[in-house]
Amino acid sequence: MKKYFAIIRGAFMVGMVYRLGFIFTILGNLVYLGVAYYLWTSIYETTNVMRGLTFNEAFLYIALGSAVFILLKTYSDWWISREIIDGNIIIDLIKPIDYQLMTLFTNLGFVLTNLIAITIPTALMLVLVFNVTIPYGAGTLLFPFSLIMAFVISYCFDYFTGLLAFYTESTWGLSITKDTIILVFSGALVPLQFFPEGMQKVLMVLPFQTMYHTPLMLFTRPDQPWEALAGMLLVQCGWALGLILLTRLFYLQAIKVLRISGG
Amino acid sequence: MHRITRYLRLYFLIEAQYIKARMQYRADFIISSIGMFFSSLATLGIFWILFGSITELAGWNFMEMVFIYAFYMIAISPMQIIFDHFWQLRYHVTEGTFLKYYFRPLNMMFYYISEMFDLKGLTQLAAGIVLLVYASIQLNIQWTIARVMLLLASLFSASLVQIAVVVSASCAAFWVMNSWPVLSLAWKLREFSPYPMSIFDGAFRVLFTYVIPIGFVAFYPSQIFLRPEQVSPLAYASPLVGIGLFALAYRIWTLGVNSYTGTGS
Numbered sequence: 416m417k418k419y420f421a422i423i424r425g426a427f428m429v430g431m432v433y434r435l436g437f438i439f440t441i442l443g444n445l446v447y448l449g450v451a452y453y454l455w456t457s458i459y460e461t462t463n464v465m466r467g468l469t470f471n472e473a474f475l476y477i478a479l480g481s482a483v484f485i486l487l488k489t490y491s492d493w494w495i496s497r498e499i500i501d502g503n504i505i506i507d508l509i510k511p512i513d514y515q516l517m518t519l520f521t522n523l524g525f526v527l528t529n530l531i532a533i534t535i536p537t538a539l540m541l542v543l544v545f546n547v548t549i550p551y552g553a554g555t556l557l558f559p560f561s562l563i564m565a566f567v568i569s570y571c572f573d574y575f576t577g578l579l580a581f582y583t584e585s586t587w588g589l590s591i592t593k594d595t596i597i598l599v600f601s602g603a604l605v606p607l608q609f610f611p612e613g614m615q616k617v618l619m620v621l622p623f624q625t626m627y628h629t630p631l632m633l634f635t636r637p638d639q640p641w642e643a644l645a646g647m648l649l650v651q652c653g654w655a656l657g658l659i660l661l662t663r664l665f666y667l668q669a670i671k672v673l674r675i676s677g678g
Numbered sequence: 679m680h681r682i683t684r685y686l687r688l689y690f691l692i693e694a695q696y697i698k699a700r701m702q703y704r705a706d707f708i709i710s711s712i713g714m715f716f717s718s719l720a721t722l723g724i725f726w727i728l729f730g731s732i733t734e735l736a737g738w739n740f741m742e743m744v745f746i747y748a749f750y751m752i753a754i755s756p757m758q759i760i761f762d763h764f765w766q767l768r769y770h771v772t773e774g775t776f777l778k779y780y781f782r783p784l785n786m787m788f789y790y791i792s793e794m795f796d797l798k799g800l801t802q803l804a805a806g807i808v809l810l811v812y813a814s815i816q817l818n819i820q821w822t823i824a825r826v827m828l829l830l831a832s833l834f835s836a837s838l839v840q841i842a843v844v845v846s847a848s849c850a851a852f853w854v855m856n857s858w859p860v861l862s863l864a865w866k867l868r869e870f871s872p873y874p875m876s877i878f879d880g881a882f883r884v885l886f887t888y889v890i891p892i893g894f895v896a897f898y899p900s901q902i903f904l905r906p907e908q909v910s911p912l913a914y915a916s917p918l919v920g921i922g923l924f925a926l927a928y929r930i931w932t933l934g935v936n937s938y939t940g941t942g943s
């Protein structure tokens with residue numbers, strides 16, 4: 416376990432080097448929150464409750480979604496694929512460390528940087544500038560755990576996309592497509608309740624909603640009955656476990672095509 | 679005039695070679711184009727979902743939003759296709775490879791942008807044109823030759839606004855080395871340009887109209903075609919905004935180029 420702590424620490428410190436960047440990211444997020452605030456104010460112009468959500472709930476969902484987005488955005492698909500394409504992956508492969516766990520913990524280090532430098536300031540802004548009321552309940556307690564599961568699932572998608580570099584060098588297109596699908600179908604940009612009924616049913620059985628919709632609903636509706644909360648968490652854990660296993664299998668397949676001719 | 683034809687001829691010669699080279703990677707072209715297609719339509723998809731619950735957004739209906747969005751997609755295409763190399767400016771500056779652009783008897787910005795021609799951006803342009811035609815048929819917009827010319831002029835100017843914003847943001851690399859944060863902020867702001875500016879008030883409207891004038895990328899100029907009878911004077915200011923901003927961005931670029939000292943290696 417000790418070696419993985421060293422990895423987290425290393426990634427955390429690398430992330431902290433680019434401090435100037437945080438200011439711009441926070442600034443960008445502040446503008447995004449402002450735009451979202453005005454957009455949703457316009458949407459709720461004529462009514463108080465829409466699709467079962469009040470304005471406060473919908474805005475909290477979207478705003479918190481943007482904070483989660485920044486938290487999970489570690490660009491790991493980009494660096495994993497770059498490592499594979501330029502062959503530097505070999506340096507990691509000869510280490511006595513499992514590659515998936517190594518990338519997972521590196522990622523965790525970056526997530527911690529994001530958490531301290533961007534997500535927490537954003538959350539503070541949300542309370543101080545936009546005056547949102549934060550509901551409390553059993554779901555609030557489950558939220559941190561759900562967020563960790565969301566991280567694992569998001570990491571699996573990044574890892575899978577990164578590994579595709581074993582087969583193609585077109586990683587720009589793959590990463591952008593992955594990002595778009597996740598953003599649109601997970602509830603990160605618009606609450607899933609607003610989707611057409613039929614689409615909602617499909618989206619609920621896909622894994623994307625577990626990255627945003629699940630933790631965001633736990634937070635905005637923390638007073639749901641226990642069975643509902645437990646059900647959501649169970650689905651999330653199932654996906655996390657399943658995707659870890661699937662990407663492990665995929666790695667074992669993909670690594671076979673690797674040929675590195677000297678250094 | 680002679681100078682312009684010379685540059686045009688050069689541009690076609692360089693790009694023809696570039697495209698031939700890129701075409702070796704056919705799978706990459708297809709995958710990138712698909713990625714481009716989905717990502718450029720994502721925000722429109724979100725609008726479509728939202729309009730399942732509302733009929734108007736700040737007085738604009740869905741088809742009008744499609745028109746504004748299509749205008750936006752076309753207006754950002756020249757940036758994507760012709761000026762794409764500016765994304766890499768920060769690498770060239772920090773690694774010192776930027777020095778080579780000083781050594782040719784050509785305009786430096788021309789030489790710099792000519793090194794890349796983004797084929798996948800053509801997907802975005804095509805999708806934008808299809809959507810624009812579709813929306814204007816649905817909205818029953820009457821096109822005369824004069825209005826088509828006006829449309830082309832507005833698109834030209836709107837694309838200059840977009841180019842100016844990205845060029846200025848990437849030129850930050852000349853002074854702060856890693857310009858990625860500035861660039862990604864500019865990129866993020868750009869995504870708000872198809873939003874109806876009328877939903878904003880106070881500080882935000884001032885910000886998007888005068889400070890970082892992304893309102894001029896799509897919303898203000900497309901008003902000329904959607905609601906000609908109630909256009910704000912701002913819409914007619916848009917051609918000037920584009921030219922003025924581009925001149926400013928070019929000035930920033932010149933300052934940066936003149937102050938760059940290389941990396942010493």
